[in-house]
Amino acid sequence: MISKIERRNKIKTRIRGKISGTAERPRMTVFRSNKQIYVQLIDDLAGRTLVAASSKGLDQKATKCEIAALVGTAIAAKALEAGISEVVFDRNGYLFHGRVKSLADAARSAGLKF
Numbered sequence: 426m427i428s429k430i431e432r433r434n435k436i437k438t439r440i441r442g443k444i445s446g447t448a449e450r451p452r453m454t455v456f457r458s459n460k461q462i463y464v465q466l467i468d469d470l471a472g473r474t475l476v477a478a479s480s481k482g483l484d485q486k487a488t489k490c491e492i493a494a495l496v497g498t499a500i501a502a503k504a505l506e507a508g509i510s511e512v513v514f515d516r517n518g519y520l521f522h523g524r525v526k527s528l529a530d531a532a533r534s535a536g537l538k539f
Contacts, residue, residue: 437518444513445469451476453500453512453532453539455525462493462524464500464532466512476503493524497531505536514539 427435446452451466463479478500480492487495504512519525533539 433518435518440515440518444515446513448475450511450513451509452515453537454515455517455519455528457493457519457524462489462496462528464496464528466500466504466509475509476500476507478503489524490527493528494531497528498535500528501532501535501537510536511538 444452446467446469448468448471451468453464453466456463461480463481464477465474466476467474478496480496483492483495485492485495504510514529516525516529521529529539
């Protein structure tokens with residue numbers, strides 16, 4: 426019986442073998458903890474984070490999915506400001522459901538293409 430974390434790491438490794446970010450089309454990776462959600466746009470060739478956003482500074486009373494949508498809108502605004510319009514989405518081993526899905530949908534509707 427594999428644990429939930431081992432299962433996620435296995436999926437994460439499989440995904441990372443297939444996708445990679447460049448300066449023109451960075452990898453948009455999501456990390457979610459129990460309380461917060463974080464998203465970064467990473468250039469894997471240079472090994473650096475281009476843009477990042479998180480729910481850390483948000484002091485709003487809302488559900489986790491609504492906060493994730495706000496973070497998705499924020500990362501899209503920062504990316505478009507930095508001249509990035511297309512990304513490769515990396516769900517980081519999480520299911521495309523709930524908070525991860527609402528973040529991705531908000532980023533799409535705010536102008537990012539993936």
